[in-house]
Amino acid sequence: MRCGILTVSDRCSSGETEDESGENLENLLKSSTLKPKEVVRHCVSDDKPAIQDALRYFCDELKLELVLTTGGTGFSPRDVTPEATRPMLEKECPGLVIAMLSKSLNVTPLAMLSRPVAGIRNNTLIINFPGSKKASQECLLFVIPSLPHAMDLLSGFPVNHHHPVQLGASHEEHTDLPHSFGCQHHHPSDRKGKASQTSSRKHFTASSHTDESRIAWRPRHSSYPLTPVSQAMSVILANAQTLQTIASTNLHDALGFVLNGDVFSCDPFPPFRASIKDGYAVIASDGVGERDVIAPITAGEQSDVVVKSGSVTCITTGAAVPEGADAVVQVEDTELVESSEDGRVETKVRICRVPTTGQDIRPVGFDISVGEQILAAGDKLGPSELGLLATVGITEVKVYKKPVVAVLSTGDELVSPGGRLSGSQIYDSNRTILLSLLKQEGFPAIDFGISPDTRSDLVDKLTDAMKQADILVTSGGVSMGEKDLLKTVLIEDLSAHVHFGRVFMKPGKPTTFATATIEGKQKLIFSLPGNPVSANVTFSMFVLPALRKVSGYVNPHLTTIKAKLGFDCFLDPRPEYQRVILKYESDNDLPTAMSTGSQCSSRMLSMRNANALLTLPPQTDEITQLARGTIVDAMVIGHI
Ligand code: AMP
Ligand code: MG
Secondary structure (H helix, E strand, O other): OEEEEEEEOHHHHOOOOOOHHHHHHHHHHHHOOOOOOEEEEEEEOOOHHHHHHHHHHHHHHOOOOEEEEEOOOOOOOOOOHHHHHHHHOOEEOHHHHHHHHHHHHHHOHHHHHOOOOEEEEOOEEEEEEOOOHHHHHHHHHHHHHHHHHHHHHHHOOOOOOOOOOOOOOOOHHHOOOOOOOOHHHHOOOOOOHHHHHHHHHHHHHHHHOOOHHHHHHOOOOOOOOOEEHHHHHHHHHHHOOOOOOEEEEEHHHOOOOEEOOOEEOOOOEOOOOEEOOOEEEEOHHHOOEEEEEEEEEOOOOOOOOEOOOOEEEEEOOOOEOOEOOOEEEEHHHEEEEEEOOOOOOEEEEEEOOOOOOOOOEEOOOOOEOOOOEEEOOOOEOOHHHHHHHHHOOOOEEEEEOOOOEEEEEEOOOEEOOOOOOOOOOEEOOHHHHHHHHHHHHOOOEEEEEEEOOOHHHHHHHHHHHHHHOOEEEEEOOOOOOOOOOHHHHHHHHOOOEEEEOOEEOEOOOOOEEEEEEEOOEEEEEEEEOOOHHHHHHHHHHHHHHHHHHHOOOOOOOOOEEEEEEOOOEEOOOOOEEEEEEEEOOOOOOOOEEEEOOOOOOOOHHHHOOOOEEEEEOOOOOOOOEEOOOOEEEEEEOOOO
16 A cells, blocks of 8 residues: 655745654554555645645555645644645545544544544545644544555455554554554654655655656646745755865955954064154154254165254155154155255255154054954955955965855756857856856856756756855756756755745745755755846845855845835735846935836846845735835845
């Protein structure tokens, strides 16, 4: 007998929580005397079409004999499992429901709030269980004695069952079972939750992905829940850990890197008393009057001249103030009294303004003292920070390694710009966009070209990319078309864990994020939608913060500012990230957001000169548009 377990849970399907109930039911079934040949598992969100797609697949395609659902049978607004199941049934089986509920009521009166249905579709028996591990285990326990006979009747070969079916491999092992729920020690779980989830999702996707010979049978709704943007961001950042390797980089190669340790100055700056002005090094107490000029001292020069009362030295900005002198008088406050005949050398000058002690001299360590912290771990090395290091003569610093990013376009229709187009081919613009964004942000990239929409090509390219890069960014192949193979390849061929496969946003709904391990190293994989605007926007919103976090940025997020709408803006049912040009107008303290025109996700002109993405809320029954002048959030993506 072959069984399916469908976990219905928003949180499990988004990867937020482990699917403990599904795993537990799988273990219980396998160790029961039902001895299923196969247990297929899948997890969907509390979404009616997604549940129905999964049930249809389990019953009509895999032709499983028993399908247990867990979750979504309660009273909360998202609980729709019974409503999704009922229309799928050809015959209801109230007896099973009555048995489950009456026995559950002996355990807790709260069982009154459970609304399961059970019934038959073709030759499959479907039973709804509650979502909690404990309650779903109890329910399985209550119905399991009837299952073998039910299966036999369904298959048309009734057999008498003399032995009640047990959970667990043998009766002796499970004498303590009925109301104890700690039975996992009976089947020392050989597979951890994640592995199990992967393997069963594997199975599902393998066959549920549109087989080109059976396009009509493809799932018509994505089984991936629409993950909110904020949740997608948290999942990404939780997986984006700084790279272990820390490079000690030469100053000139360190631009844009983030320091991984504090930096202290070993020397004072300036290292000597330095003149702030071009003028004369004097003894302040000599006051005003005529002085002999004993020697000129220029910056960089080593001089052992000593200034005595009645004399001064000529000095330039940045030169070391000579011994004996305690002030500098700028040239503007002096007059020439006497010079050599050829005018090359000053021999006598008049000090016209009374100097004060220390005037126009930077003492030793005036700008930076010895041992002073000049940079801190987490500081990003920009021109000024590198200048600081140079000031104190530090040339080697410890920084976080930047991730190497592989960029791959996918699509049979794509041709590199400059190539010859035929049929319905188009030029690959995404690679140019993504590689340029990476270059602009200072991340090393490897161009993996274009992969056709074939599983073997995708597997080869992605495997190669995983070996060479830390982070993979692909575009295309993640929506609902029969050529959209990325998710299948990630899960089945690369054993990747897909954290989310859709995001509640516009543009960018099919954005997919996965992690996979190769040669002991975890790689982040961003599979962005194919439409160029979507790829561009989702790179800025998701990939860039991840790259920054991996590189050690303390704040990896895009800068968000307030802007005033320069146009009436219609809201979409999804949160929308409209491309705009922000401009400061003279009479306005906030920038005005000008639209870039039609926001169609294939229209790259909507990104032209765009320097911000407006963060627009989804429409509600009450609010369907925002009037010009409304103040909204804008994520800065370019120079304003
Ligand atoms: P897909 O996500 O693969 O279904 O692609 C969605 C749309 O984006 C299709 O019209 C593709 O032709 C287009 N597209 C996909 N990849 C690229 C690319 N690299 N450059 C330009 N357009 C693309
Ligand atoms: Mg495609």
